[in-house]
Amino acid sequence: MVRGSLEAPERFAELFDRYARDVHGYVARRLGAQYADDVVAETFLVAFRRRERFDASRDSARPWLYGIATNLVARHHRAEKRFLRALERTGVDPVAEAFDEGVVARVDAGEQQRALAGALARLSRGERDVLLLVAWGGLSYEEVARTLGIAIGTVRSRMHRGRVKVRAALGGVDPTAGED
Amino acid sequence: MRTNMGNTDEIAALQTFRADLPELGERAEAAARADLLANLAMRPTPRRRPVLRIGVGLATAAAATAVWASAGQLTTDGEARYSNAAVEVAKSDDGWTIEIKDGSADPAAYREALTGAGLNVDLDFVSALTPLSAPDPDTLDDGLLASEIRIQDCAKGDRPENCDVVVVTSGKAKDSDKAETLRGLTVAEAVKKAEDLNLGVSFASGTLNASGKGTIHIPAKPWTPSDDAKISGAYLSTPTKLTLITEETLP
Numbered sequence A: 001m002v003r004g005s006l007e008a009p010e011r012f013a014e015l016f017d018r019y020a021r022d023v024h025g026y027v028a029r030r031l032g033a034q035y036a037d038d039v040v041a042e043t044f045l046v047a048f049r050r051r052e053r054f055d056a057s058r059d060s061a062r063p064w065l066y067g068i069a070t071n072l073v074a075r076h077h078r079a080e081k082r083f084l085r086a087l088e089r090t091g092v093d094p095v096a097e098a099f100d101e102g103v104v105a106r107v108d109a110g111e112q113q114r115a116l117a118g119a120l121a122r123l124s125r126g127e128r129d130v131l132l133l134v135a136w137g138g139l140s141y142e143e144v145a146r147t148l149g150i151a152i153g154t155v156r157s158r159m160h161r162g163r164v165k166v167r168a169a170l171g172g173v174d175p176t177a178g179e180d
Numbered sequence B: 001m002r003t004n005m006g007n008t009d010e011i012a013a014l015q016t017f018r019a020d021l022p023e024l025g026e027r028a029e030a031a032a033r034a035d036l037l038a039n040l041a042m043r044p045t046p047r048r049r050p051v052l053r054i055g056v057g058l059a060t061a062a063a064a065t066a067v068w069a070s071a072g073q074l075t076t077d078g079e080a081r082y083s084n085a086a087v088e089v090a091k092s093d094d095g096w097t098i099e100i101k102d103g104s105a106d107p108a109a110y111r112e113a114l115t116g117a118g119l120n121v122d123l124d125f126v127s128a129l130t131p132l133s134a135p136d137p138d139t140l141d142d143g144l145l146a147s148e149i150r151i152q153d154c155a156k157g158d159r160p161e162n163c164d165v166v167v168v169t170s171g172k173a174k175d176s177d178k179a180e181t182l183r184g185l186t187v188a189e190a191v192k193k194a195e196d197l198n199l200g201v202s203f204a205s206g207t208l209n210a211s212g213k214g215t216i217h218i219p220a221k222p223w224t225p226s227d228d229a230k231i232s233g234a235y236l237s238t239p240t241k242l243t244l245i246t247e248e249t250l251p
Helices: A002-007 A009-031 A033-049 A062-090 A111-122 A125-135 A141-148 A152-169 B010-016 B026-042 B107-116 B187-196
Strands: B065-068 B081-083 B087-092 B095-100 B123-127 B145-152 B164-170 B200-208 B214-218 B231-238 B241-246
Touching: A009 A033, A009 A062, A009 A125, A009 B026, A033 A062, A033 B026, A062 A111, A062 A125, A062 A141, A111 A125, A111 A152, A111 B010, A125 A141, A125 A152, A125 B010, A141 A152, A152 B010, B081 B107, B087 B107, B187 B200, B187 B231, B187 B241, B200 B231
Parallel strands: B065 B214, B123 B164, B200 B241
Antiparallel strands: B065 B095, B081 B087, B087 B095, B145 B164, B200 B214, B231 B241
């Protein structure tokens, strides 16, 4: 589909139809709806500009789009941390509040959600990207490595550190302790 | 996956986090699709982003020293200094000073020095540039050299391991004939050019000499100089964000 869009750019809209909702959901969970609208629009524009560089051997454009979106989310990483810290501190999630029109009732988050928010805020950006691409994007380690342009060993080490920190925040122990 | 906390696992827990946000609505999706198509119609030909270049001299691996300019925000106790063949990390009155001695060293050497100085942090390598040039990362030559380590995104009271540490690597633009000059422009003019290139902008303070060497002071909090301050240099701090170094001093 991406290759096809090189000759027929209008076909690129098919990519949007297939993946926009997924990518929007991922970005909205990180930054809220208002940022997500802009980031998703830019994700597809960037993808369009870079479509010649898309590796046609890839099975799906989905991880590629998640990678672009993740890089764009990085522009707003201070806002992301600010929202997470606010949720941890107050129990009210600015991201959920940004969905207005009464779609989401303002509900105080439970202890686990606040702990998760604090843990996510304290991860390094690299750890957070990897962890959320896997947990929310459903990407494999190989796909994360390819889309972020990092070694798979780096993905594994960031995942390990991220999981350890999240587990600790939830009151547990190192989830990988004792693994080979 | 082994757990010692019932059957809870942290990935499953994360998957519940903000899981109930509403999906992109049909009307919003249709509007976004229409916007995309309109934009695509205006961009029929794939093109490379123009390359920024600051100044006339070019892109050797400048050993710029980054100074973390907010004393007291990194809370490692005691004296902290570590030096190896690649890098020297030291705590000073102004914060941490990290000097790159060998820009082509194995990343493990940087990691060793930071850890040795008590900074147990994650390292991200960002393809970027010397202070003299700000090329599109896609146009960089291979064989990038580390030119700077920056510790950033620390909130007051954060432990250092909660901060992002970025090793900025230098490189020469392949396509320098398309470069635009930023050095000498005002802040307002440079910001406009960055916006035209879809690059985010942040600011640092410093005066760099013609070869790109100098000291860059990175503010602890986002800081904006006056519009008419002069640009001394610039670098890509991420593939989508340009840091403009201005001659105006930090408050």
